[in-house]
């Protein structure tokens with residue numbers, strides 16, 4: 001079939017990605033932050049834009065969407081993106097469910113916005129489901145409507161809505177180096193604060209109709225292991241942890257003490273950073289997401305932005321749409 005005819009028919013195998021939130025925890029500007037970036041965004045400096053907290057939405061049919069992480073800003077993200085609006089009366093949502101990559105506040109607090117008796121399926125690692133079930137505030141997600149489903153690692157499956165109808169979106173989850181959620185850290189458990197396998201995962205997301213249409217979503221990652229590098233090699237697209245430009249950024253910006261490593265995030269720059277780690281992986285499209293408000297790549301005219309772009313990276317923004 002000719003390409004033109006395919007385009008006329010509509011390309012059913014296609015995945016669409018909508019970036020709902022490109023910022024890290026706290027967003028940009030962060031409410032109590034007056035660092036260079038937060039200030040510039042607040043003052044609407046050209047080349048900057050506000051960023052809500054980390055989440056993407058994906059569809060294979062342009063009707064039914066799955067959220068990947070549910071940010072505390074989900075209410076305004078739904079309001080600001082017509083794709084997420086109800087399409088039928090009196091009640092409807094194009095959101096079929098949510099996939100969680102960890103238990104961080106910026107990735108789970110939006111689940112509370114999804115109460116109100118709407119059918120949903122929520123996929124997560126058993127570790128993340130267990131912290132949600134231990135916290136009774138999440139009981140607002142009434143089990144008559146909301147199905148909590150465990151994700152098996154390294155196993156490809158199709159996301160289904162509450163009634164078991166396939167979405168055309170396949171995912172394969174895998175553990176990546178990371179850290180237990182900040183609100184669950186336990187200092188008595190030693191250097192890693194009680195972190196266990198499954199606290200942070202990455203995802204390969206593909207179209208069921210055409211498995212060549214695929215991408216990776218890894219909003220938090222503490223280290224590029226050889227295994228992860230081999231998984232990502234030659235892929236079409238990776239949305240990757242862009243939290244900090246450098247490890248000590250929080251202290252040099254005078255907003256905190258913690259290093260990127262302490263928070264479970266790789267830097268963009270430096271020999272141990274993501275730009276260097278991706279250098280020879282031949283990834284077609286590399287996009288930073290989950291970007292902290294201290295990161296100078298958020299300033300359109302910064303040297304750091306120029307450097308990431310010279311290295312073939314894009315900086316995601318709220319409302320960014322990508323077709324795969």
Ligand code: MLT
Pocket residue numbers: 024025026104105106181182183220263264
């Ligand atoms: C992180 O990505 O490090 C966390 O979202 C931090 C937080 O929970 O505020």
Ligand code: MN
Pocket residue numbers: 024025054104106107290
């Ligand atoms: Mn985060």
